Structures are given as structure tokens and as C-alpha cells.
Amino acid sequence: MIGISRDGRAALAYLAPAALVLIGLLGYPIYQLVLISFYDYGQEQVSGGAPLNWLGLGNYAKLLSDSQFWTVLAQTVGFAACCVLGTLLVGAALAVLATRVRAVPRALLFLAALGAWATPTVAGSTVWLFLFDANFGLVNEVLGLQGFSWTYDRWVAFGLVAAQVVWCSFPFVMVTLYAGIKAIPGEVVEAAALDGASVPRTVRSVILPLLRPLLVVVTIQSVIWDFKVFTQIYVMTGGGGVAGGNLVLNVYAYQQAFAASEYGLGSAIGVVMTVLLLGFTAIYLRALRRSGEAL
Amino acid sequence: MKRIALLVAVGALAVAGCAPVQSGPSGGAADEKSGQLRVWLFDEVNRGPKQAVVDQAVKQFQSEHAGVTVDVQYIQISTRAERFKGAFSDPKSAPDVAEFGNTDLAGYVAAGGFAEVGADLDKWPDAKDLSPSILDTAKVGGKVYAVPWYVGVRALYYRTDVFSELGLTPPKTLAELAPLARRIRAAKPDLFGISVGGKYTYGMLPFLWASGGDLASQQGGKFTSAVDSTNGRAGIGRYTELLAEDICPPQQCAQNGGDASVQAFVSGKAAMTIGGDFNRGAMKAGAVSGKYAVVPLPGMTEGSVAPAFAGGNLLGVTKSTAHRTLAVQFLQLLGGKSFQRKMFDAMGNLPTFTDVQRAVAEGDEFERPFVRTLDAGPRFVPATPAWAKIDAQAVLPTMLQQIATKAQDLTAATATAAQHMNEAFGS
Structure with a gap:
């Protein structure tokens, strides 16, 4: 402990419990993930039926040279981007709406949103599938589209799943932003109004800057969630769509690696995803800091 | 900078020094009698x-x-x-x-x-x-x-009421199956000629084997995919021919596995299907109860039986x-x-x-x-752990769906599938 001041030591002591929990719950799994990604690690190796084989970067080389991986990666990024945009727009619009309506409609709005939020993902996905069933679904009944399959065409299927993802993740954005808007002091908005600012101007120059820290949090959260979507795709498109057309990274990792007992390759995909998400978060935070808004 | 170097050094040590968990070789030495x-x-x-x-x-x-x-x-x-x-x-x-x-x-x-x-x-x-x-x-x-x-083996289920109404008899060769199914759907547009599915691998295999193709050939303990051989392609083509608008429309059939394919027949939406002896209970409970019969799926020549998946x-x-x-x-x-x-x-x-x-x-x-x-002699998938991998990676369903949806033609789709299979065999 040479070179660490008394204050520093005290700080370390206070941080130790949290650090232990983080290392145990986050550090160790990530360590294992990275470690396994360097080996040819299948079921035979796990149960001791075959010797371990160090591959170095072999799993990564295999992954990056697979053209399907790049297609799936592009698909995942595009899909996640649409979901994030949709979630933020719907969430923000409804948050604003909630601040403008009376108590009873607001309570109803929150009740509906929290209902969607509280629905388990598998159950929500299945219910959506029932609603959009080709032959017996309510939606096709109402639209008169008997026999139209919503999960057959690649882009229609993506659209349907994206709608479901937005439906089950907008409440988080809505509730957070609603709290944020409510926390903006009334005087600030009033002062802007007295200075003659129009509503759009007030939003742009007063409300949005004040909401910025919250917007950062919900955006990063949404990106991480939507990039890692598994259940909705897996359940609604029957494990990745017709001919694998609706695969996203997580489902791809499951299908190609974990279900096929290729844990080494699966871990490599996991590491790539983690690095991508960490990279995105870092760039985003940095861009914010540069524009003068430290989080 | 120093700190980063330290981190890298520690990381390298951690990776080099340890290996992922393995359980020891399983015992089995004892032989207790109680x-x-x-x-x-x-x-x-x-x-x-x-x-x-x-x-x-x-x-x-x-x-x-x-x-x-x-x-x-x-x-x-x-x-x-x-x-x-x-x-x-x-x-x-x-x-x-x-x-x-x-x-x-x-x-x-x-x-x-x-x-x-x-x-x-x-x-x-x-x-x-x-x-x-x-x-x-x-x-x-x-x-x-x-x-x-x-x-459990699969055979050809058909609707006796539909066949007698249209004056038809069950197909005698595999080549007769598609024209027959087409004829039925033309006469009764609300029925699938035969209910098959893009994910129904075990329904496809008899077509592959009957045409003289195979999933893989084995030489000296090494497996090589054979789905892209001439006979293999012919057999797969004979199956995917059924996944068409005028027999079993891809919109409704391409996403079906075995259960869903049989279910369409059970609920009275298809004139034929490929089902197993184990589907008997479902038939009894369904709309087709008492209105169906079963024959072996015919092979290439009259009187022969297409090899079923065992x-x-x-x-x-x-x-x-x-x-x-x-x-x-x-x-x-x-x-x-x-x-x-x-x-x-x-x-x-x-x-x-x-x-x-x-x-x-x-x-x-x-x-x-x-x-x-x-x-008549059922057949089986290659006896290698790679098969479980090929199955989990949905190589064959993906191939069938690509052909059925015309995303790829028969030649390209079978070649891709063969490549994926060989990767699994090789690992």
C-alpha cells in the first residue's frame, strides 16, 4: 500500500464490498467468456471426454471470415437502430402527452404502459404471435387478410418483431422522461416564456438540455437492450425466420454455437458483442463530454 | 500507460495460466449388486x-x-x-x-x-x-x-373421402406424387395437395434416399456431405417441388416442421401428408378421424417403398x-x-x-x-456427433426454405448446405 495516502486507503476500504460483488458477478463471467473463446471447447471437452485444444484466435478468425456473421451483424445493427429510434420516439411522445393530460387519462396511460412493461417477454411475444396469426389472428380478421403470414417475408417479420420490442420497452423511456420533465422547475419554463421564446424554441433550448443526462441513460440502455434482443426473434420468427433471414447476433450465437455445443465459438461471439457495445458506449459518452456535458 | 501495461500483463498471465473447467474422466469402476x-x-x-x-x-x-x-x-x-x-x-x-x-x-x-x-x-x-x-x-x-x-417411421396419410370423391388412387411411384397433389389442389383450392414443411427434415429424407442420394458418404471414418450430388439434388428437388403455390404454398408451409405439417392434415386442411405411426392419437382426435388411410410412401419404381427415416x-x-x-x-x-x-x-x-x-x-x-x-429397410442420419451440430444449426431446414422461397436455386442452396455440413464434419 506504499504510495497510497490514508484517504486513498479509506476510499479503497469503502469501495471493496462493491468491488467484490462486481468482480464476482461481472468480472469472473467475463473472464471465463474470454478464456473459453480461445479454446476449442465443446461438450466432449466439458465432460472430460476429449483433451482441451488451445486455438488462440482461431475462433475469432473463423467467425470474422464467415460471410453470414457479417450479414447478421449488419442486420442486428439496423434492427437495433430502428428499435431504439422507435422506442425513444414513442416513449418521449407519450411522456409529453402524460404531462399534458388530466389525472385519470394519465393514470390509464401509465397503467397500460406498466402492463406492457410487466409482461414477461416470452408471454408477450406469444400473445403478439396469436394476434398476428395467419389464419386465426385478430389482426388478420379485422384487416380481412385471411391467410397472410406476418412472419414469412423477411422485412415484414422484422417490422412485426420491432413493433413488439418497441411495445415492451417504451414504458421505461416514458416513465423516466416523464419524471425528468416533471422535475424541470416551472420558473425556468416560465422565464423562457416571458422572454418571448416560442414552444419549439423552449423545447430546443431549455427542456432538451435539461433532459440530456436522462436521454443519455435511456438511449444507452435501449441500445444495449435492443442489440441483445433474443426472445422476441426466437419466439416470433421460429428461431430466426425463413431460411435464417431474421437472425440477429444473439440468436445466431445460440443457434450456431451454444445449441451446437461449440461453446468456444459462442464465447467468441459474446466477446465481440461485448466489445461492440462497450465501444459504442465509450464513443457516445466521449461525444457528450466533448460537447460540454459530462455525465 | 504503466497501468495499461500492467493490466495487459495480468490479463495475459490469467489467460495463459488457466484453462476452462473440465470434469474428470467418469468412473464406472465399481459394480455394486445392491x-x-x-x-x-x-x-x-x-x-x-x-x-x-x-x-x-x-x-x-x-x-x-x-x-x-x-x-x-x-x-x-x-x-x-x-x-x-x-x-x-x-x-x-x-x-x-x-x-x-x-x-x-x-x-x-x-x-x-x-x-x-x-x-x-x-x-x-x-x-x-x-x-x-x-x-x-x-x-x-x-x-x-x-x-x-x-x-417410429413415417408413411403417406391420405384423405379417403377426397380421393373417392375425385376418383383418385394413392400414388404408385414418387414421381406421381407431385402431379397428383397438384390435381387435388386444382379441384379443391382450399386444400393443400400434400402438407409438407420447409423445416420438415425427416419428411424430406425419404425423397433424398429414394432418388439414390444420401446425406453423407463415409470413407475411412471421415464423413463428406452428399446433398449436392446429382442424385441428392434430384431427391431434394422432388421434395421442394411440393412447396409451391399449386401444392403447398410457401407462405403457409415454408415455416412448418413435422408437427405443423401433420397438424394441417389433422385439422382437415390437406389431402395428404407424411406422418408417423406416432401421430395416430392426433388423427383420432382431429377433424379427419375416420376419413383417412395410410400407405407406405412409394419409391421410384412401382411396388417399392421409399426408405423412411428410422x-x-x-x-x-x-x-x-x-x-x-x-x-x-x-x-x-x-x-x-x-x-x-x-x-x-x-x-x-x-x-x-x-x-x-x-x-x-x-x-x-x-x-x-x-x-x-x-x-423395406429404413435408413438413418450419419452416426457422428457432427449430426447434432448440423441439426442444431438448422442447415437442412435453411436449405429447404431457401429453395422453397426461391431465395436460392437448388444448386446454390445444396452447395451451401454441403459446405456447412462439411465444416461440421471436419471440426
Whole structure:
């Protein structure tokens, strides 16, 4: 402990419990993930039926040279981007709406949103599938589209799943932003109004800057969630769509690696995803800091 | 900068110094003659009759072996992979005897899960009547690792009311199937000519095999995909021809697996389908009850039968068992002729002994086409752990769906599938 001041030591002591929990719950799994990604690690190796084989970067080389991986990666990024945009727009619009309506409609709005939020993902996905069933679904009944399959065409299927993802993740954005808007002091908005600012101007120059820290949090959260979507795709498109057309990274990792007992390759995909998400978060935070808004 | 260097050094040390967990080689040295024998069997939708037969076997076994108790656990089929992986990784939680699907065998054997029982079968009188093509499904690398408990094969179901109304007879060759199905859909546009699916691999295999193709060829222990051979392509093409607007529209059929394909027939939406003897219960409960008949799926020439996929379940003894002798004895009791017959009476599971099969076919008209299909010689998927990988990666369903949706043509799709299969064989 040479070179660490008394204050520093005290700080370390206070941080130790949290650090232990983080290392145990986050550090160790990530360590294992990275470690396994360097080996040819299948079921035979796990149960001791075959010797371990160090591959170095072999799993990564295999992954990056697979053209399907790049297609799936592009698909995942595009899909996640649409979901994030949709979630933020719907969430923000409804948050604003909630601040403008009376108590009873607001309570109803929150009740509906929290209902969607509280629905388990598998159950929500299945219910959506029932609603959009080709032959017996309510939606096709109402639209008169008997026999139209919503999960057959690649882009229609993506659209349907994206709608479901937005439906089950907008409440988080809505509730957070609603709290944020409510926390903006009334005087600030009033002062802007007295200075003659129009509503759009007030939003742009007063409300949005004040909401910025919250917007950062919900955006990063949404990106991480939507990039890692598994259940909705897996359940609604029957494990990745017709001919694998609706695969996203997580489902791809499951299908190609974990279900096929290729844990080494699966871990490599996991590491790539983690690095991508960490990279995105870092760039985003940095861009914010540069524009003068430290989080 | 220093800190980063330190981190990198520590990281390199951590990676180089350790290896992922491996469980030790499983034991199996002991051979205790008393104590508890643990048995894992698959749970079923309607388990009552199965359990009654198994309980009878347990009772008989316990009365013949003093000091031995048999503990039967019913495990879910959907989570079997995790259960077995767990059991192989931790021998203490493993069963002594287990039921499992024959397509899982090669993977389980490679994982060191099941013990060889070839020598035990040689000394067992019942074993000589085991149907050879079915016993093949219990072999890996020429060695026997299990006793086939029952088989399931698929044949051609057709609607007798539709056929007699249109004055049709079931197809006599595989080439007649598509034109016949087209004719039916033209006359009755609300019916699929034949209900097949883009994910129905086991429905496609008879077309592949009947056309002289195969999934893979084996040379010196090394497998090579054969789906892109001339005959393989012809067979796959003959199947995907059915996934078309004028027979079974891709919009409705491309996403169907075996269950959904049969379900469409059961609910009265199709004039034909490829279904198994194990679908009998569903037929009884469905809209088609009493309005269907079954024939073997015809082969290329009149009177021949397209080779069916020999699906079914095996009973094996785990490598880690501490009761090897008892486990083999229980295997021979539950998997023997007398209890296979009882299982047929209870569950309709087709027996694996040729003489018991014949006895079953004589007494039951429904089973006859299936037993005929078995007699004609069913076939099996490549006996290698790579098959489980190919299955999990959905290589063949993806291929069928690409062709059915015209995303790729037959040549390109089969070539891609062959490439993926060879990667799995090679790893």
C-alpha cells in the first residue's frame, strides 16, 4: 500500500464490498467468456471426454471470415437502430402527452404502459404471435387478410418483431422522461416564456438540455437492450425466420454455437458483442463530454 | 500507460495460466449388486399408460433382485440436452439407465456418456431378433451403445373421402406424387395437395434416399456431405417441388416442421401428408378421424417403398454407473420382447424386434403400412456427433426454405448446405 495516502486507503476500504460483488458477478463471467473463446471447447471437452485444444484466435478468425456473421451483424445493427429510434420516439411522445393530460387519462396511460412493461417477454411475444396469426389472428380478421403470414417475408417479420420490442420497452423511456420533465422547475419554463421564446424554441433550448443526462441513460440502455434482443426473434420468427433471414447476433450465437455445443465459438461471439457495445458506449459518452456535458 | 501495461500483463498471465473447467474422466469402476438403480425416461404428453408399464417392470425387477430399488425419473424432452450435458459433466447426478433419442446417440457417446453394451447383447437371446437396420441406429463406429426401445417411421396419410370423391388412387411411384397433389389442389383450392414443411427434415429424407442420394458418404471414418450430388439434388428437388403455390404454398408451409405439417392434415386442411405411426392419437382426435388411410410412401419404381427415416428411442447404460450388471439386466428387462409388446399395447410404440413387429402388424390394420415400411429397410442420419451440430444449426431446414422461397436455386442452396455440413464434419 506504499504510495497510497490514508484517504486513498479509506476510499479503497469503502469501495471493496462493491468491488467484490462486481468482480464476482461481472468480472469472473467475463473472464471465463474470454478464456473459453480461445479454446476449442465443446461438450466432449466439458465432460472430460476429449483433451482441451488451445486455438488462440482461431475462433475469432473463423467467425470474422464467415460471410453470414457479417450479414447478421449488419442486420442486428439496423434492427437495433430502428428499435431504439422507435422506442425513444414513442416513449418521449407519450411522456409529453402524460404531462399534458388530466389525472385519470394519465393514470390509464401509465397503467397500460406498466402492463406492457410487466409482461414477461416470452408471454408477450406469444400473445403478439396469436394476434398476428395467419389464419386465426385478430389482426388478420379485422384487416380481412385471411391467410397472410406476418412472419414469412423477411422485412415484414422484422417490422412485426420491432413493433413488439418497441411495445415492451417504451414504458421505461416514458416513465423516466416523464419524471425528468416533471422535475424541470416551472420558473425556468416560465422565464423562457416571458422572454418571448416560442414552444419549439423552449423545447430546443431549455427542456432538451435539461433532459440530456436522462436521454443519455435511456438511449444507452435501449441500445444495449435492443442489440441483445433474443426472445422476441426466437419466439416470433421460429428461431430466426425463413431460411435464417431474421437472425440477429444473439440468436445466431445460440443457434450456431451454444445449441451446437461449440461453446468456444459462442464465447467468441459474446466477446465481440461485448466489445461492440462497450465501444459504442465509450464513443457516445466521449461525444457528450466533448460537447460540454459530462455525465 | 504503466497501468495499461500492467493490466495487459495480468490479463495475459490469467489467460495463459488457466484453462476452462473440465470434469474428470467418469468412473464406472465399481459394480455394486445392491442399492438404488436410477433410471431416466422421457416424459410424454399422456404419460399414464407408459408409467403403468414401467412400474410393472420395476416391480418385477425389484422382486427378482433383493436389496435393489429402482428410482424412475421422467425428464422433459425439451430440456433433455441440458439434463444430459449436466449428467455427463457431473457423474454423481447421472442416471444408471436412460432413454434417449437415437439421433442424440453419437453426440452422447463422443461426450463419454454411454457405455458399450455389444458384449452384453451377444449373450442375450432376445438380441438376435433385433431388426438389423434399427440396431444400426444404436451403433457408433460399429460398436453398439444401446438397445433400441422403439421405432417410429413415417408413411403417406391420405384423405379417403377426397380421393373417392375425385376418383383418385394413392400414388404408385414418387414421381406421381407431385402431379397428383397438384390435381387435388386444382379441384379443391382450399386444400393443400400434400402438407409438407420447409423445416420438415425427416419428411424430406425419404425423397433424398429414394432418388439414390444420401446425406453423407463415409470413407475411412471421415464423413463428406452428399446433398449436392446429382442424385441428392434430384431427391431434394422432388421434395421442394411440393412447396409451391399449386401444392403447398410457401407462405403457409415454408415455416412448418413435422408437427405443423401433420397438424394441417389433422385439422382437415390437406389431402395428404407424411406422418408417423406416432401421430395416430392426433388423427383420432382431429377433424379427419375416420376419413383417412395410410400407405407406405412409394419409391421410384412401382411396388417399392421409399426408405423412411428410422426415428426412435434407445435405452442405454451410462459409463459412470456404479451398478453396471444391474443396469444391463434392467435394460434387458425393459427393452426386451415382453415389455416392448406391453409398451406397444399401452402407447402404440412400434417394437424393434422383427418377430414382435410381425405379430403387431397382424393384429392391427393401422400399423401394417408402417411395418411394411420398416421391412423395406429404413435408413438413418450419419452416426457422428457432427449430426447434432448440423441439426442444431438448422442447415437442412435453411436449405429447404431457401429453395422453397426461391431465395436460392437448388444448386446454390445444396452447395451451401454441403459446405456447412462439411465444416461440421471436419471440426
